[in-house]
Amino acid sequence: MVLQSVKNCLWLPCVLRTPKACFWSTAGGGLIIQSVSNDVYQNLAVEDWIHDHMDLEKQQVLFLWRNSPAVVIGRHQNPWQECNLRLLRQKNIKLARRRSGGGTVYHDLGNINLTFFTTRKKYERMENLKLVVKALKALRPQLDVHVTDRYDILLDRQYKISGTAAKLGRTSAYHHCTLLCNADKFVLSSVLKSPFKGLKSNATPSVPALVKNLLEDDPSLTSEMLLDAIAKEYAMQHQIDHHITLINPADEILLPGISDKTKELQTWEWVYGKTPKFSISTGLNMVYKDSVLDVKVNMDVKHGRIEDCNIDLPEQWLPPGLYSELVKGLTGSKFCPNEITALVTTLLRVCPQDDELHSRWSLLCENMIRLM
Amino acid sequence: VCIHRVRSCSSIRFIKSKYVCVFDKSAFKFSHQQRLFRTSAVSCGQIVQFKLSDIGEGITEVTVKEWYVKEGDSVSQFDSICEVQSDKASVTITSRYDGIIRKLHYSIDDTAFVGKPLVDIEIDASKGVASEEDVVETPPMSHEEHTHQEIKGHKTLATPAVRRLAMENNIKLSEVVGTGKDNRILKEDILNYLAKQTGAILPPSPKAEIVPPQQRAEAVPAAPKDKARKIPVPVSRPIAFAGKDKTEPVTGFQKAMVKTMSAALKIPHFGYSDEIDLTQLVQLREELKPVAEMRGVKLSFMPFFIKAASLGLLQYPILNASLDENCQNVTYKASHNIGVAMDTEQGLIVPNVKNVQVCSVFDIAVELNRLQSLGSAGQLGTSDLTGGTFTLSNIGTIGGTYAKPVILPPEVAIGAFGKIQVLPRFNSKGEVVKAQIMNVSWSADHRIIDGATMARFSNLWKSYLENPTSMLLDLK
Numbered sequence: 001m002v003l004q005s006v007k008n009c010l011w012l013p014c015v016l017r018t019p020k021a022c023f024w025s026t027a028g029g030g031l032i033i034q035s036v037s038n039d040v041y042q043n044l045a046v047e048d049w050i051h052d053h054m055d056l057e058k059q060q061v062l063f064l065w066r067n068s069p070a071v072v073i074g075r076h077q078n079p080w081q082e083c084n085l086r087l088l089r090q091k092n093i094k095l096a097r098r099r100s101g102g103g104t105v106y107h108d109l110g111n112i113n114l115t116f117f118t119t120r121k122k123y124e125r126m127e128n129l130k131l132v133v134k135a136l137k138a139l140r141p142q143l144d145v146h147v148t149d150r151y152d153i154l155l156d157r158q159y160k161i162s163g164t165a166a167k168l169g170r171t172s173a174y175h176h177c178t179l180l181c182n183a184d185k186f187v188l189s190s191v192l193k194s195p196f197k198g199l200k201s202n203a204t205p206s207v208p209a210l211v212k213n214l215l216e217d218d219p220s221l222t223s224e225m226l227l228d229a230i231a232k233e234y235a236m237q238h239q240i241d242h243h244i245t246l247i248n249p250a251d252e253i254l255l256p257g258i259s260d261k262t263k264e265l266q267t268w269e270w271v272y273g274k275t276p277k278f279s280i281s282t283g284l285n286m287v288y289k290d291s292v293l294d295v296k297v298n299m300d301v302k303h304g305r306i307e308d309c310n311i312d313l314p315e316q317w318l319p320p321g322l323y324s325e326l327v328k329g330l331t332g333s334k335f336c337p338n339e340i341t342a343l344v345t346t347l348l349r350v351c352p353q354d355d356e357l358h359s360r361w362s363l364l365c366e367n368m369i370r371l372m
Numbered sequence: 373v374c375i376h377r378v379r380s381c382s383s384i385r386f387i388k389s390k391y392v393c394v395f396d397k398s399a400f401k402f403s404h405q406q407r408l409f410r411t412s413a414v415s416c417g418q419i420v421q422f423k424l425s426d427i428g429e430g431i432t433e434v435t436v437k438e439w440y441v442k443e444g445d446s447v448s449q450f451d452s453i454c455e456v457q458s459d460k461a462s463v464t465i466t467s468r469y470d471g472i473i474r475k476l477h478y479s480i481d482d483t484a485f486v487g488k489p490l491v492d493i494e495i496d497a498s499k500g501v502a503s504e505e506d507v508v509e510t511p512p513m514s515h516e517e518h519t520h521q522e523i524k525g526h527k528t529l530a531t532p533a534v535r536r537l538a539m540e541n542n543i544k545l546s547e548v549v550g551t552g553k554d555n556r557i558l559k560e561d562i563l564n565y566l567a568k569q570t571g572a573i574l575p576p577s578p579k580a581e582i583v584p585p586q587q588r589a590e591a592v593p594a595a596p597k598d599k600a601r602k603i604p605v606p607v608s609r610p611i612a613f614a615g616k617d618k619t620e621p622v623t624g625f626q627k628a629m630v631k632t633m634s635a636a637l638k639i640p641h642f643g644y645s646d647e648i649d650l651t652q653l654v655q656l657r658e659e660l661k662p663v664a665e666m667r668g669v670k671l672s673f674m675p676f677f678i679k680a681a682s683l684g685l686l687q688y689p690i691l692n693a694s695l696d697e698n699c700q701n702v703t704y705k706a707s708h709n710i711g712v713a714m715d716t717e718q719g720l721i722v723p724n725v726k727n728v729q730v731c732s733v734f735d736i737a738v739e740l741n742r743l744q745s746l747g748s749a750g751q752l753g754t755s756d757l758t759g760g761t762f763t764l765s766n767i768g769t770i771g772g773t774y775a776k777p778v779i780l781p782p783e784v785a786i787g788a789f790g791k792i793q794v795l796p797r798f799n800s801k802g803e804v805v806k807a808q809i810m811n812v813s814w815s816a817d818h819r820i821i822d823g824a825t826m827a828r829f830s831n832l833w834k835s836y837l838e839n840p841t842s843m844l845l846d847l848k
Contacts, residue, residue, distance in 0.1 A: 350635045
């Protein structure tokens with residue numbers, strides 16, 4: 001009644017011959033599917049796959065998914081601006097860039113994601129959000145939830161429990177939103193705060209908001225209950241069976257080409273390289289031998305790579321030949337701590353073997369790498 | 373849907389919009405649009421102003437976020453032209469025509485308006501005609517295969533570029549499964565089909581390539597030396613591949629490598645190789661592996677190789693030295709910071725284990741585990757990567773027997789190990805026995821190291837490893 005997993009082998013022959021409309025066909029104009037995976041890249045790849053390959057003319061699709069801890073930035077955002085990358089790496093939280101627009105969100109298992117797939121013509125976000133609110137109210141009538149005209153869902157008139165984003169293609173479109181059930185608010189607020197100062201960019205900025213978990217208002221709720229309630233409402237509105245089909249995003253036979261999509265979402269070129277051009281103008285405070293040096297650094301970063309770079313060091317602090325080697329090496333490199341560490345440590349091999357020089361070089365490089 | 377092409381090269385003609393060549397029915401929507409007609413003798417195409425279509429939800433303006441094309445690029449129908457954003461929605465605008473982009477009406481971050489021109493596309497009528505002629509000339513394929521394209525009642529969508537590729541390789545489009553939008557056949561589908569036909573394995577697509585670091589951090593093997601090593605499948609290219617050369621600038625880490633290796637060239641290298649019988653060491657490691665695992669550490673052969681090297685360096689400290697730029701002074705380094713070559717996504721990086729002279733084999737194993745996991749995660753710090761005095765490279769985990777390693781300045785020596793092979797050897801009684809044999813190849817700086825020193829060091833190192841119990845006598 002609640003969740004049923006159906007491994008329907010009858011679908012497979014259908015898939016191989018005409019990998020289009022006829023598979024997953026149910027009676028009625030809708031289909032509800034849920035991912036068995038908690039991997040943010042696999043789940044985003046499923047969205048891409050459905051968007052690219054499914055014919056949504058005859059049936060619309062609702063996709064339910066949850067992720068293990070991850071930060072998801074919008075298509076045109078700047079990860080350095082949106083989150084604390086060092087904290088993410090320390091805590092092993094994944095970073096993903098989705099294909100839809102909008103702002104940055106934090107996902108963990110206490111957050112549910114809903115994606116509404118329709119044809120381009122039937123794209124209608126308000127209706128979807130109203131469906132979610134209706135489902136919530138049907139489950140717990142006393143919940144004070146409503147949809148704003150910014151496509152957020154607010155709890156108790158002030159706390160954001162859901163954010164929205166959308167992707168429109170030539171023939172199909174999807175609208176997805178989050179829903180905070182029981183997410184870790186402490187981690188959320190600390191990773192979504194960027195320590196970066198002096199960053200100038202035209203990337204889409206996120207609008208920070210006060211958040212609250214639905215479970216704070218009603219501890220008897222669980223993520224499963226919420227998923228089920230929303231599926232029930234969707235089924236009612238589309239006049240289909242209240243039946244959730246589980247899918248495995250690693251299934252290459254059911255979803256041919258999905259592993260390539262998953263891989264692409266994990267590449268550096270996609271996650272970081274798609275950042276719109278930005279520039280950094282900041283100062284490094286370096287403590288060197290009882291004095292503090294204020295070193296100004298200016299860099300332009302395009303496609304995630306350093307296009308132009310200038311470090312304002314005191315005269316002769318580094319031999320000029322070495323300084324120009326550093327700048328030459330940085331130019332064209334990825335704005336990425338791993339690559340720059342490899343670069344600067346390799347350059348150290350070909351400069352004069354002088355302890356003083358080495359310690360200055362290490363100090364400067366470590367401070368710079370910390371920016372990334 | 374029949375395709376009408378208009379030859380208008382030499383004359384200026386007023387063409388009724390409904391005859392203009394487009395593939396889908398939506399073309400008729402454009403019959404009311406204004407068209408600009410080019411009258412130059414050079415190009416035969418006509419310029420169409422492609423307008424930004426309705427986004428829905430009453431949206432009238434959007435921000436242009438990314439261009440996928442630039443002026444002069446040729447596009448096919450359904451190719452992506454740009455990405456625009458409006459109020460949390462990201463929209464991919466695709467081309468309705470085949471042609472050449474002649475003008476982009478907006479720059480990045482500009483506001484674009486629905487209903488106003490987005491790009492100007494020159495529809496090249498003559499090109500379209502040429503492709504039909506190609507179909508006639510290719511004998512094995514019937515003309516019908518390519519122009520009618522009916523598969524079991526479904527129409528096959530494929531861009532002219534893809535069709536040309538199929539034709540060049542004598543492929544029937546009806547036999548190719550399309551994985552693009554609306555079942556379109558993409559270039560990848562043709563290539564996959566080709567690969568199946570020739571039995572070749574296609575090279576991985578350049579942009580989506582990730583090699584998982586675990587497979588490539590080869591310098592510290594866990595168990596691959598024994599049996600379950602992956603044999604790389606040779607990549608052979610399919611026949612008749614319409615590929616193009618690709619030139620990329622040398623940037624970042626690669627640039628640094630160029631510099632280092634160029635400096636290494638200035639060092640006069642000499643090589644010295646030998647064969648080591650690791651039979652006893654293999655047995656010892658098998659015994660010690662579970663002990664180490666109980667302590668939470670993976671024990672490979674490298675900790676033994678590293679410790680034996682350090683014991684050797686105590687006797688031959690000149691191999692742990694550094695020559696200054698002018699070759700005036702030799703500095704004998706006190707610490708044995710032994711570098712371990714690691715293959716990562718960036719390329720070759722060499723973190724080092726510090727002060728091996730005061731570490732036990734177990735300490736070295738712990739440190740190697742730490743460096744390996746940091747290396748795979750791409751989180752090695754500058755201190756891990758600097759200060760090395762001597763380097764070892766376990767290329768044998770990937771394969772090979774003999775090598776000619778290049779010394780990493782400012783060091784003066786380096787060793788490379790091949791794979792361990794089970795080979796027949798004579799024992800002291802003259803009997804043929806199974807022996808675990810590995811080859812080592814050393815390179816040293818001939819300005820301050822001579823062959824005899826290298827040979828003696830190698831012999832000492834070899835004796836420690838062939839009789840591991842002898843290490844007990846000299847362990848500090």
